[in-house]
Amino acid sequence: MDILKVRGLSKVYGGKVSYKALSDIDLTIENGDFVGVMGPSGSGKTTLLNMVSTIDSPTTGEIRIGGKNPHELKKNELALFRRRELGFVFQSFNLLDTLTVEENIVLPLTLDGVSVKEMDEKVIQIAKKLGITDILNKRTYEISGGQAQRTAIARAIIHSPKLLLADEPTGNLDSKASRDVMELLETINKNDGTTMMMVTHDPLAASFCNRVIFIKDGQLYNEIDRGDNRQAFFQKIIDVLSLLGGGAYDLSSVRM
Ligand SMILES: Nc1ncnc2c1ncn2[C@@H]1O[C@H](COP(=O)(O)OP(=O)(O)OP(=O)(O)O)[C@@H](O)[C@H]1O
Ligand SMILES: [Mg+2]
Numbered sequence: 597m598d599i600l601k602v603r604g605l606s607k608v609y610g611g612k613v614s615y616k617a618l619s620d621i622d623l624t625i626e627n628g629d630f631v632g633v634m635g636p637s638g639s640g641k642t643t644l645l646n647m648v649s650t651i652d653s654p655t656t657g658e659i660r661i662g663g664k665n666p667h668e669l670k671k672n673e674l675a676l677f678r679r680r681e682l683g684f685v686f687q688s689f690n691l692l693d694t695l696t697v698e699e700n701i702v703l704p705l706t707l708d709g710v711s712v713k714e715m716d717e718k719v720i721q722i723a724k725k726l727g728i729t730d731i732l733n734k735r736t737y738e739i740s741g742g743q744a745q746r747t748a749i750a751r752a753i754i755h756s757p758k759l760l761l762a763d764e765p766t767g768n769l770d771s772k773a774s775r776d777v778m779e780l781l782e783t784i785n786k787n788d789g790t791t792m793m794m795v796t797h798d799p800l801a802a803s804f805c806n807r808v809i810f811i812k813d814g815q816l817y818n819e820i821d822r823g824d825n826r827q828a829f830f831q832k833i834i835d836v837l838s839l840l841g842g843g844a845y846d847l848s849s850v851r852m
Contacts, residue, residue: 599759599791600625600648605657607643607814617643618814621657625759625793630785632802633795634833635811636840641795642763644811648793649761650678662758679704683752683760683790687767689744691736691751697743698723698732701750708755722750726780742773746780753784760784762794766801778804799837803830810836 602623609615618640625631633641646652648659650666658665666677684690691700701722702715710718723729726746731739739747745765752760765781766774782804785792794805802808803826810817818836822829 597627598624599627601660603658606655608655628789630792630806632805632808639811640814645763645795681758683757685748685752685762685765687764689748693736696733697747704755722754726750741769745777760790760792766798799833802833
């Protein structure tokens, strides 16, 4: 089954001078897939993710998530839909620093009126899975970037969303923490079957996906599949990126 169907999607930003950030995008993501989105800076990646996550609405075209068009929902239905069906991970973690790690993780459940007992059980389980059991009582300013991102991932998946959307989840992490986060996302995708769509600049992070789509100037440019060899996939990603140009990628520092 397809979890996400995007048809003829375009986005024009208004303002003094209008700007067409996306034109006529078609994209289908099957249940359980892990899709990377790459492309030069300004190519429209975040715009695409924001349309899918319903943060912003399309100018033309249609998005269906699990058969529903979220942009047709009423405001309160949309809030529920986002909270129940989607999970979000951002480059900047977006944790609340007045709360502990645990309080941040259960926040979505608190909003949904889940019992304390059930929340406690879920936190223990998820913290174990993400290796953050020891820091549950810390405040977010007392933890590392990698721990912060794992906390953000825990918060994004604690309600078992159908679709996890991530915008540069490794953008603020060093290479070790990046790899840890990617291995974790890969495990969650494989074991829980959570469908993922992830924007990234990092070819190594992208090589953990099953499939990578490339966007250039607001249009789909290319798409490649992982197959069974991650090393070869990584090389293919690099090749497409160098064809894409834009000088946005410094590949000299990239290491497997
Ligand atoms: N709210 C907005 N109003 C007007 N133009 C915008 C707005 N948001 C983005 N744009 C423009 O749309 C284009 C695509 O932006 P977008 O943020 O989707 O790029 P991106 O691929 O995510 O880039 P990056 O890799 O730098 O994050 C850019 O030219 C950007 O300047
Ligand atoms: Mg972006």
